[in-house]
Amino acid sequence: MGYKVAVVGATGAVGHEMLTTLAERNFPADEVVALASERSAGQQVSYGEDTVLKVQNLETFDFKGTDIALFSPGAKISAVHAPRAGKAGAIVIDNTSQFRMDPDVPLIVPEVNPQAIAGYTKRNIIANPNCSTIQMVVALKPLHDRFKIKRVVVSTYQSVSGGGKEAMDELFNQTRAVYVNDTINKEVFTKQIAFNVIPHIDIFMDDGSTKEEWKMRVETKKILDPSIEVFATCVRVPVFIGHAEAVTIETEKPIDENEARAILQKAPGVTVVDHRANEGYVTPQESAGEDAVYISRIRKDPTVKNGLGFWCVSDNLRKGAALNAIQIAETLIATHLRKAA
Template identity: 70%
Template sequence: MGYRIAVVGATGNVGREMLNILAEREFPVDEIAALASRRSLGSEAAFGERTLKTQDLDTFDFTGWDMALFAIGSEATKKYAPIAAKAGCVVIDNSSLYRYDPDVPLIVPEVNPDAIEGYAKKNIIANPNCSTAQMVVALKPLHDRAKIKRVVVSTYQSVSGSGKEAMDELWLQTKGMYVPGQEREPEVYTKQIAFNVIPHIDVFMEDGSTKEEWKMVAETKKIVDKDIKVTATCVRVPVFVGHSESINIETEDFLDEDEARDILREAPGIMVVDKREDGGYITPIECVGDFATFISRIRQDSTIENGLNFWCVSDNLRKGAALNAVQIAELLGRRVLKKG
C-alpha cells in the first residue's frame, strides 16, 4: 500500500526535481497530483515514464491525501499550506515561511531525524535553506565526535537558487558578451552575474549581514546545536547548478584530519573525494544530478588549536531542496504513517 502525494509548484525548478526524485527513488506512490497556479494549468510534468497534467492548486481538495511537497515560495505557501494541513495532509514545505517556527520541525534526515515527531503540532515540516542543508550534513558527524564550537563559512551559490529567470539571465548575459546587440542588463540581480561574483543574497539586515547569511546561522542552530557559533558570507556565482562552500570549523576536542576524513567517509549522505593532486576534488559541475554531498580539501587549520578546513559541494536543486524534501517524506512514511 502506497501514499497519495501532491507536488505543489510542479512546473518550477524544484517541483520538477521533486517529481524526478520521487520516481528515481521509487517512492511508494498510489496516486500523485501535480499542482500549479492557474497560469500553468494544463501544462505537463514528468513523473518517471508518466506524464501528468497539472491541476489547479486554488480548487484542489487535499482531503484524503497523505503528503504535499510544497515548492511555491513563502507568500503562496502562507495561503495554501494551512489549508492542506487542516485537511489532514502533511505539508513538507521548501519555502522559508515555517523554518523558524518553534512548533514546526526543521529536518535534514541524516542530521536530526528524531525531530520528525514534532510534525503533528501543525501538520507541517520545514525544509531548510539550500546552503544550510549541505553544510549540516557535513557538520553533524564531526560535531558528534569533537563538538564544534564555531563555524566560518563562505558560500559560492549557483543561480538556480534564484529560479529559472536567474538562470536565463546568466545565459543571456553570457551570450551578450559575444554577440553584439544582445547585451542584457541585470534584472534578477543587482549587478551583472555573467563573468562576475556578487556578495549579496537576499535582503540586507541592520547588522550588515544578508538574510541568506542569517538563515545559515539560525538554521544550523535549530538543526544541529543551539550553542554552535556560525558566521557566513554568501556569494552568488556564475554557475547554473551546484552550491559550493568553504568551511572552517573550530572544535572543543582535537580532531585529526585523517580521522575527520574517515568519519565523513562513513557518514550518511556524504561522499569524500579528497586527493592532494590536480583534480582530486569535486566541483559544482560534477555534482549535478547526484544525491550526495561531496567533501574535498580536508586539512588541519594551523592558526587555531583545534581547527579544520574543508570544501563542500552539492546539487542545490537536489540535496538543497527537492531531495531533502523527498527524504523527509520517506522518513515520515517509515516512522509515522507506515503505509509504504
C-alpha cells in the first residue's frame, strides 16, 4: 500500500525537480497530486517519463487524505497553506525559509540529523534547509564527528537557479543582450549578473551580513551543533545550476588531511574527487543533474592550529532542494509512517 503525495509549487523549478526525483527514486506513492496557484491551475506537468499530471488549485485543495505534502511555493504561501495541510493530517516537508528556525519544526538533512525528524509531531511540518547549508553540513558532519569543528569560514558561488525560473531567465536574457549589444535589463538581481558576480543574496541585515549568510550560520547551528561558529560570504555567479563553496574549518582536535579525505570518502551522500592535476576536481557544471555532494581540493590550512580547507559542489535543485526533501520523506516512511501491505 502506497502513499498519497502532494507537490505544492509543481510548476516551479524545484517543484519540477521534486516530481522528477519522486519518479526516479520509485517513491512508494499510489497517488501524486500537482498543486500551484490559481493562475497555473489546469496546466500539465510531467511526473516521470510517461505520466502527465493536471495542476490543481492550491487555494481550494482539500489536504484530507494526503499523507505527505512537499512544499516549494515561496515562504508567504507556505505560511498560509502548510499549517492548513498539517491540520488536515498531511505531513508537510517545506522547502521555503518560512519554518526553518521555528523551534517546533525540525530542520533536517537525512545524512546529518535524521533522529530529529521525530519532532514533526508538534506541527506536522518538517523544514528543508537552505540549499547552500545542506551541501555544507553533509560535508561537515563526518569531520565534526571525528575532529569537533569549532569554526567555519565559507565563501559560496551560488547559481542563479537558487533565485528561481525568473533569475535563470534574467541570466539568459542578459547574456544574449551582451552578445547582440542590446539593453541590459535588471529585474531579479540588483546588478548585472551576466559576466559578473554579485556578493549579495537576499536582504541586508543590521550587522552587514545578508540574510543568506545569516541562514547558513543559524541553520548549521540548528542542524549540526549550536557551538559551531560560521562566517559566510554568499555570492551569486553567472551559472545556471550548481552551487560551489570554498570551506575552511578549524577543529578542536588535530586534523590530518589524509584522514579527513578517508573519512569523507566513506561519508553518506559524499563523493570525493580530489586529484592534484588538471580536471582533478568537480565544478558546478559537472554536478548538474547529480545527487552527490562533491568534495575536492582537500588541503591543510597552515594559518591556524587545526585547520583544513576544501571545495564543495552540488546541484542546488536536487540535493539542495528536491532530493533532500524526498530523502526526508523516505526517512519519515522508514521510521514513522510504515503502512501495512
